[in-house]
Amino acid sequence: MTGRRGRRDNGLDAVLWSPLRDVDPRVGEHLLDVLQAAGIPAYLEPSADVGPYTREVSLPSPPTDRLFVDRGRREEAGVLVDRHADEHARQPVEAAPARADLDEDAEWSRIVAAFEAEHGRTAVDEAPSDAPPRAPHELSVLDLPEEHYEPPPPPPLPAPSPTTLYAVLLVVGGLLLIGAPGVLRLSADVGLLLGVAAIAGGVAMLVSRMRERSTGDDGDDGAVV
Structure with missing residues (x-):
């Protein structure tokens, strides 16, 4: 054999x-x-x-x-x-004595x-582990990304109308005539008179401009019966 x-x-x-x-x-x-x-x-x-x-x-x-x-x-x-x-x-078979040296x-x-x-060689899977699965990693409060509120950009300032510019120039010129009439080689009385007139004219133009805006906003564009 x-x-x-x-x-x-x-x-x-x-x-x-x-x-x-x-x-x-x-x-x-x-x-x-x-x-x-x-x-x-x-x-x-x-x-x-x-x-x-x-x-x-x-x-x-x-x-x-x-x-x-x-x-x-x-x-x-x-x-x-x-x-x-x-x-x-x-046939009766006698039980073989246990071998003490058997590995x-x-x-x-x-x-x-x-x-x-x-x-051929066979692959044997590893024994499953009884250990609990690892908890997912969580970021601490200090590691969280900061959230900032970013407001939208402000709208551009409207360009002033020519009437408003003229009114402001009159007011500034009137103040200059009252405060320093000697720049234009005028006497104090004449500078005061012209300055007050210029300021009054500029203020009047600004007030009239404001009235025009308020009148345009209050206008009724609805249908007329």
């Missing part, structure tokens, strides 16, 4: 293999001998289940060996295995290595 690629066989080779059944590891060696005597190629490898999504390798409980035989002689091998497996199962981790590593040698 030889072992190749992490499996146990009966020394016979075949082109195509077919899984026959899972057998008790205690009768696997006996079945290989029976099939070898019949000239049927066969080999054993540890049974393992692979998760459909996680591809996690797990062993059945109790552990079993999967028997592979030549596909062309599968029916003949099935008859021999059924007969000899049942006969061997009826379960090493045995498990051997089984996984044999499976990966046959089917």
Whole structure:
């Protein structure tokens, strides 16, 4: 009996293999001998289940060996295995004493290595963590962006009308005549008279301008019956 690629066989080779059944590891060696005597190629490898999504390798409980035989002689091998497996199962089997030096981790590593040698390495997902998820980061009050109210720009100042400009010039000129008549080489009495007249004229023009605006605002543009 030889072992190749992490499996146990009966020394016979075949082109195509077919899984026959899972057998008790205690009768696997006996079945290989029976099939070898019949000239049927066969080999054993540890049974393992692979998760459909996680591809996690797990062993059945109790552990079993999967028997592979030549596909062309599968029916003949099935008859021999059924007969000899049942006969061997009826024989009393003494319980093997527990090995004190058996390393379960090493045995498990051997089984996984044999499976990966046959089917390739499988990815195993990490165990889910029981730690609570981290709370989202919240900015402190001091780190929050400042909010400023920006008022809209003020409307441009309206351009003064020519009448308003003339009225202001008259008032300014009147004040100048009253305060400094000597600039125009006038006497104080003449400067006072002309200054008062200029101020009065400017004020009158401003008042008339204000009346025109108020009259225009109070006008009734409604329909006349």
